[in-house]
Amino acid sequence: MADLDTKAPACLAPISSDDAANMDIGVLGQQPGMQIYTQITYCYAVPDGNSRRRAHIVSTLQNGLARLAAAFPWLAGRVAYVEDDAAAAAAAAEGSGRYRFRPLAATPRLVVKDLATVAPALTMDALRQADFPFRLLDEAVVAPRRTLPGNPDEAHLASTDTPVLLVQAGFVPGGLLLTFAAHHATMDMAGEGEVIRWLHKACRGEPFTDEELAAGNCDRRHVVPLLAADDGDPAQYIPEQLVPVVSNHDASPSDTPTENWEVRAPAPCSWVYFAFSRTSLDAIKVAATATLPPTASFVSTNDALTAFLWQAVLRARRPRLVAHNNATTTVSSTLARAVDVRACLGIPASYPALVQTMTIHTTTVDDVCTAPLGDLAARLRAALAPAHLRQRTRALATFLDRGPHAQRDVRLSFVGPVDPAAGGLMLSSWTAVPGYALDFGLGLGPAEAVRRPAFVPAVESLGYLMPTAADGSVAAGLCLRDADVARMRADETFTALARFVG
Known part of the structure; x- marks a missing residue:
């Protein structure tokens, strides 16, 4: 190969x-x-x-x-x-x-x-x-x-x-x-x-x-390099993102505007923001660094915050999942994390196309809730190894380039096996996006806030980290069941570092 x-x-x-x-x-x-x-x-x-x-x-x-x-x-x-x-x-x-x-x-x-x-x-x-x-x-x-x-x-x-x-x-x-x-x-x-x-x-x-x-x-068609013929089937590198096709009568791409985004929440859900100050983010990073496994030496603040949110959401859901399954030792939890892969592919940061992939992390609900924060954050960091991301992204690009007619037995699921009603979470970080300093020559000074508006239908378990504010704070926007939000607001471990905005 x-x-x-x-x-x-x-x-x-x-x-x-x-x-x-x-x-x-x-x-x-x-x-x-x-x-x-x-x-x-x-x-x-x-x-x-x-x-x-x-x-x-x-x-x-x-x-x-x-x-x-x-x-x-x-x-x-x-x-x-x-x-x-x-x-x-x-x-x-x-x-x-x-x-x-x-x-x-x-x-x-x-x-x-x-x-x-x-x-x-x-x-x-x-x-x-x-x-x-x-x-x-x-x-x-x-x-x-x-x-x-x-x-x-x-x-x-x-x-x-x-x-x-x-x-x-x-x-x-x-x-x-x-x-x-x-x-x-x-x-x-x-x-x-x-x-x-x-x-x-x-x-x-x-x-x-x-x-x-x-x-x-520039010609976008060939910016992301495809696999060579002797690299093998691209499906072998992205198995978590391929699901069996259950019908031969699927709509054509032009008639299929969305996939995972059309999931209707089975229970009342709301979009809510939680605010993290610079001090809180530093504390989360320190806590993660102090509990790293021997195989890891570094996690970013983003890794630590993502792991912190994953644990908080699963702790809030755990009573409901236990009630439905008697235990959560075997209930799976999948985190799908959007990753910008420009740097690992040698593509300029100024290239404006869609150049992201997902890292897919699946374990049990119990593992997420009980693992040391640093251990969970280290798993997220390990998936960002440049060689790993290059391989997955090129495989994804090759699969897409061949078109849906090339492999009729499977279709692509961008977020993998996420179950939004159970242990699933989909998170995209916008913390590095230019935000507060932009004034567009309007004479208004810097922005007071940069936010994603709420949208419908509610997509349970979808979340975003907003652009970093001038004071270093970050707002995390999540779409969750109202009952889960209430439990998160009562979680002292979470609220010691997160402030509810709504």
Whole structure:
């Protein structure tokens, strides 16, 4: 077998503006489950009673979006599923097409709303006093597009209305809620953060660097290197993410917008934030480091916080799981953790496409609850070994590149065997995403908060770590059953270091 660890990724091949507006979105974006939108909201204080200031904000954003689209035309486009003409001519199997960019407009869509008319109680002061909770940040109000397709209030949207990027400037008394919604198949959150940073530069009239232009406008098809023929079946490297196909009548990729994201919660669930101060994060890191196994010498704060949350969620669920199963010694718990793999593949951090994989960790509920924090964090860290991530990512890319017709007996599950109603947890960290320092040349200073809005239907066991604030604090957003949240709020081990926001 060829050495999987020494293959360098293809260089970022520059392409013309016309080609960039019609290019392939990239191999990892070909997953049907990624046809959703990722939202993030930047909250700014704005003095009341100044219509000229509002006009300045809107014009600055409009001009910035125009500069952004001039440099990166695909950002003003849409996502389309395009059948392979050659394959169709040869009567190839269904699913032979690819998701590609297609032109849509001259600039990304900017929605301007006076939110005081639709949500009178939503004010900057109310948000500030409550610490910017999910309950005040409803996607239906603050975002230009819902996360998941199929909501009745978006039934009027055409199937071709799939813009790459939308921006909403929502004005509330005393503030601006600037929300970005990016098509997840075209960029992960690291990529979206880079695009948002580019808009910050564009609004300020700053030029893009040669590296940014090269990373943004390049042939995405071959950036993630595939396995060689003698590397074997890609399925052997990602067995946790492949599940048997139970029907031969599955919808084609163009008709299957989501996969794991359409899970309806079987019990009342809510989106809630828990806040972790810099002091609390340091304490969690110290506790994890003090309980590392002999085989480990380092875990990051992110590893430790992820393990801390995994344990807290499972402790809250344990009484319910015991009641249903008599014991939790054999009940499995799977954590699916999203990982940015640019660095281990030699891809520039400024490359904005979807370049993430999942590390899948399965053990028992009892093990999660009773293991030393450092031991659990060390397991998470071990899965981030560059050679391991390169192998898994290249296998995932190869599996996707071959198309659904290549392996009809299995399909890809991005999060693996997660059971959201039992021991499952899906977590994505946005802590490194540019956030509070961005001002977009609006004259408002830094953002007071950066949050993900709440979305429906509730996806139980899904969680996000928000961008790190200027004071080093991090907000963790989780979608959990209300009963589990109540138990977490009563868990003294957890609340000694976490503050409930809601």
